[in-house]
Amino acid sequence: MKIFDSKINRYIFLVLVITAIILSFIFYKLTQIDKNDNLLSQLENGLTTTRYLFEEQKRYALSLSLLLSQDQELKNSFLKKDRRQSFIIVNKKINLLKKLQNSSFDVQIHNKDLTTYIRSWDFTKKDIPLESFRQGLVKVAKENKPLVSIELGKRLNIKAISPIFNNNEQIGSIEVIIGFDYLENELKQKGYETFILLENSYLNIADTLIENKKIQNYTLVNDNKNNISSLEKFNLEKLKDYGYFTSEKKAFSYFSIYSLNREKLGYIIIALSNDDNIIIDNSYEKKRVINNSGIIIE
Incomplete structure (x- = not known):
């Protein structure tokens, strides 16, 4: 009888061990x-x-470029081709927006012939031809519509470009550049x-x-x-x-x-x-x- 009980106990123990292993495996899985x-x-x-x-960030860049393209003070300096005044005005507005919105961005203004008018970060650069490698700029000039995209230039940035109009004629464009x-x-x-x-x-x-x-x-x-x-x-x-x-x-x-x-x-x-x-x-x-x-x- 003891031998029989011993066999049953070993069988029960074995079943319990196998069950515990299976449950542990299932729990692990x-x-x-x-x-x-x-x-x-x-x-x-x-x-x-x-x-x-x-x-x-793309929407923000586009809203900034639209805002600046319609700024009358900036537009007047651009019409007069007073680069120094345009440079001062652009950086004044950039600094104001940075303080108000805690944002960081650069601005480039383009002439009607798709050359550089001014860059907010470097006054010395001007009349640089951009048409050959700036797809977005060409698209804005052709379609007279604002555009925002990732575009390659010297850097890789978010670039938002808006045309500048005077008496319903496009006279150039303005670009807001935002990094990552x-x-x-x-x-x-x-x-x-x-x-x-x-x-x-x-x-x-x-x-x-x-x-x-x-x-x-x-x-x-x-x-x-x-x-x-x-x-x-x-x-x-x-x-x-x-x-x-x-x-x-x-x-x-x-x-x-x-x-x-x-x-x-x-x-x-x-x-x-x-x-x-x-x-x-x-x-x-x-x-x-x-x-x-x-x-x-x-």
Whole structure:
């Protein structure tokens, strides 16, 4: 009888052990799924936030360029071709807006023949031909409509261009240039690192970025002291229009940035910690919608 009881006890013990192992495995898998879902949710939220901030900056740049294009004091100095007065007026208005709205931007005014009239950051530059490499400027001159987009020049920035009219005739245009500092700072406050990447093939135009850090076939546009080592093990050529991927310690969301002619310029990538070493590699293609603001990934 004792032998029989002993066998039953061993059987029950074995069943309990196997059940505990199965339950532990199921619990582990559910925990991993939950962690994976939580990380993916954070990445999706980060991507949505980044896109919103990006579009918000484009709208802000456009509103500033429209405001300045209709400023009568500035327009009068432009009509007189008094570059010194225009330069003083532009910087006075920039400084006022910086104080009122805590924003940072530059302004360039163009002549009707698409050459440089003045730059707010460098008075010495003038009469520089821009037509050959400034797609947005040419589009505004032809269509007489404001435009905001990501556009290559010596730098990669958000550029908003509005025509300047006098007696219903376009006499030139004004451009507001905004960098990525605001976007980067806002995302940093939310716990994200930001990497703005430009394809190296465009450095012949954006030559002020030549000395910035490189990673594979890309150049880091924002802070060139930024740590990009976390991106080095991932093949960036695999990236599509938008998506998510991870490395050992970091998780990333990204979306593409395009020129007005649908040329892929590079990517905006944000990163957060991946403490549980979760593996994600999801990339997607989406249709591009064109409007007066350039090309937006929907």
